[in-house]
Amino acid sequence: MATRPASDTQVLAGRPFPLGAHPEAGGVRFAVTSAVADAVEVCLIADDGSERRIELTERTFGVWHGLVPGVTPGQRYGYRVHGPYDPSRGLRCNPAKLLVDPYAYRVTGRLTNLHAAQGFVGDPARGPASTVDSLGSVPLSVVMSPGGPDTGAKPEVPFEESVIYEVHVKGFTEQHPFIPEALRGTYLGLAHPVSIEHLARLGVTTVELMPVHAFADEPSLIRAGRHNYWGYSPLGYFAPHPRYASEPGREVEEFRTMVAALHAANIEVIVDVVFNHTCEGGPDGPTLSLRGLDAPAYYLHTKRGHMADITGCGNTLDAGSPTVVRLVTDSLRYWTQELGVDGFRFDLASTLGRPRGGMFDRDSTMLTAITTDPVLSGCKLIAEPWDATGEGYRVGDFGAQWAEWNGRYRDTVRDFWRGVTGVRDLAFRLSGSSDLYDHNLRRPWQSVNFVTAHDGFTLRDLVSYNDKHNEDNGEDNRDGTNDNRSWNHGVEGETEDAAVLALRTRQARNLLATLLLSTGTPMLTAGDEMWRTQGGNNNAYCLDDETSWLDWTPSAASEPMLAFTRRLVRIRAESPALRQPEFFEGRTTVTGKPDLVWFRPDGEEFDEADWFDEDRRSLCLWIDGSNSQARNREGALVTDHSWLLVLHAGDEPLDVVLPSREYGETYKPTLDTSTADGTPAHPGVLEPKGRITVEARSLLLLRAPRDIVEGPQTP
Structure with a gap:
């Protein structure tokens, strides 16, 4: 040139x-x-x-x-x-x-x-x-002029009321038949009224966008003629990804328009940010930006000048460098102040607490700079609490202002419904993971609960495959985790066996119901509600095709799953006792009983031995709504109905004895995963100490009605 x-x-x-x-x-x-x-x-x-x-x-x-x-x-x-x-x-x-x-x-x-x-x-x-x-x-x-479309008032949804929806900007609308073709796969596609309607009817409060920073393809993908689809390969920390714009050069304007449309529907926007590594890769990677500007100021190096890698991506940004701290905090402020986002999910966030690549410190310079910033401290902050090393696995170890992806929740819930573990760990996960988060001024909503995410199997594939099938990635099926904790229910992959299909969809409903009825902040993965499959691929990072895009074609399987998911989210939204902001502590309620009680199927309370019975496959959880710690938007305590949640992972039906009258005057089945849309198989009102049959491998939620009041409450 x-x-x-x-x-x-x-x-x-x-x-x-x-x-x-x-x-x-x-x-x-x-x-x-x-x-x-x-x-x-x-x-x-x-x-x-x-x-x-x-x-x-x-x-x-x-x-x-x-x-x-x-x-x-x-x-x-x-x-x-x-x-x-x-x-x-x-x-x-x-x-x-x-x-x-x-x-x-x-x-x-x-x-x-x-x-x-x-x-x-x-x-x-x-x-x-x-x-x-x-x-x-x-x-x-x-060079860009400042400003753009107004992004609207931020919804400021309390964490305990949040239902997060992880979504890929392109994949969400690329195949949507009711969105204009020119807008599919773009910021404006996600802003389209059809997209907003789906999110609103589903009941989610917060979308978590997979990376939207400008990113570049890795050299290995370029050589193979492929592209990075997920976006975890950042190049520009201030620039929205240009290829999600419907018109070249309008990505900033269109991103702001998208945020405004979501805010108008009272939906928050969280963006997934990758401040642990960049697209420049290892020492043999391209020189595109930071490497050529001042590599020692940006990247971790060994004493011999080699690039250190605790991310598994070839390089690691040095969270102890003042230059990096300034870059990260300046970027975050720009995205929330100028582009209107409501919060951030930090990819491999443990690296941010490991200055110079050392031991993890929740009070590190970087993490402290974020949480003490007058702008950023008011945002939703979510950590992925691990990196590519053992030292980096820090679930439960972040500071008081951080929520975390709870990987322990995912593993425990998957294992329970596969029928391979007892109920001790499950009890912690259902009740807010107090073993992980009840310290350092933290709350149960800081556990972001999930059973699927972008990396790993979709919900459908989780119940359809025992093993990953990543051959289309071009890496001989070596990539992606082997620790899937999945179960194909007798047939690997797609099948027409009606019995297998029925059990798979029931197990999927079990997983979704457990997620939405657990204390903590639930996160759904886009497409799970419509029974999306990736054909057993658990690492589709480079598949920018129908494998990764959502399929909006209604089917006999997708429609009931969507209705079931909507029903679940609605139950959670209407039930403060199921989304409490404080940990259960055995507080005495108006019944004279604790706020939470664990029952065996025979109607008796759990004893010490029951918790250590690894063959136990059933658990009943009682939550007393009279002592709910939830508050309305004016700050007043609100009460709720009381609830009995029965989880049964056994392969035979189970007779359950209901609690005595001191817990509830009557019991009304409200949700039943043994039916396609969750309508209870036995909808009649039940008496205390009555019996109800819970089908094999299913979950049943019963409501004990009581008068609902708002305002100061006393036991």
Whole structure:
């Protein structure tokens, strides 16, 4: 590409902060940080691909900055960094590589030539710097004007009332027949009234978007002619992913429009953020941004200059670096203040509590910076509490302001309904996982409960496959976990056996019902409510096709599952006792009994030996609604009906004796997983100490009606 001289350009000093490219005073002020650079050029890219290089001569606190007159919004640009190239010290400055601005509000283009983007020749640890220019082969930054459509008032749904729905922006609408084709797979597709109607009727309060930061494909996928679908390969932490826009260059505007539409429906928006690694991969990866700017300031390195990897993705951002702390907190503030999001789910969040790659510390610099920030502290903060190492598995160990994906919940519930464990761990998971979270000022809603997520089997596949089937990923089925805790119920994969299909759908209803009726914050995976399958693939990160996209075609199996899920979410929303914000502590209620009681099927309370009976497959949970700790939006305590939840994983029907009159005057079956839509098989009112038959491998919820009042309550 041609390079035009910049000798006629007079650069003004400008200011070092805020970082990024900001239109002002008849031009654009550029500011980028690099403590190791000897010189930095901002490179303006014309429509014909030619380049005008302008040196930023001002340097303040390690920030290179200058105001370039005449530059306007829409200008494509990148940086070239002159400085030391010494891989033994982790230094990889290379002016032949055009770099994306870490603070760019828009990113355009794709990585198309791996050789051109490679910063070295031969051995990445010992070889010389590559002199091949990467312009024309790598993504570019774009100057953007501030502002855009209003994102609306934030719903501010209390955590204990939240039902989270994990969803992929493209996959949700790519095949939706009632959304205009031009909007399918885009931010505006998710904002479409048809999409909003589905979410609202389902009853979810919060969508958790899989990564929407601008991301790039990994080299291995590019070589194989594939693309990263999930998005856990970030390039720009301020830029919405451009390929989710219906019109090129309008991704910021369309993202804000999507947020506004969801907010108008009283639905919150959480985004999945990946601050543990970047798309630049390991030492043999491309030089696209941070590696070429100042690798030691951004990435963990060993004493020999090698990139440290505790993420399993080739590199690890250094959570102890002030440069990284500033990048992360600046990015988070931008997304919540300018783009309107309500919270964040942090991928491999344990890395953020491991400065310099050391031991986990819930009070680390990074985690403390986030939770003490006056803006971020008011957001929903959800940690994925593990990384790729044993030290990083930290379920229950984050600080008081963090909710966590509870992997222990997923494993315990799956194991119980497979019939391979007793009920001791299940009791903890049903009642808010107090063994994990009842410390350090934490609440039960900080356990984000789930049985499926984007990584792993879908709900349908969880009950249809014993083993993963990831051959389509092109890695000989080596990728993806083998610890699925799944059960195919006698046939691997798809079948027309009516008995097998009936048991599978019942087990799926059991899993969903357990999830929505447990204390804590439930998270659903998009498509599970419509019986979506990935054909047994538990790691479809690179399958941007029908495998990953939601199928909106109604079927004899999907329609009842959708109705059942809606029914479940509605029961939870209408029942404060089932979503309490405080742990059960044996508080005395108006009945004179504790707030929570565990019963055997014979109607007697559990004793110590029962908890250690690994052959026990049934459990009855009583929650007294008279002592609910839930509050309404005005802060007043509210009472609820009392509830009896019966879980039976045995393979024969079970007769259950109901509690005595002191627990309830009558008992009304409310939900029954033995029927397709959850309508109770035995709907009549039952008397205390009466008997009811619970079908094999099923769950039954009964309500003990009582007068409902709001306001101050006393036992």
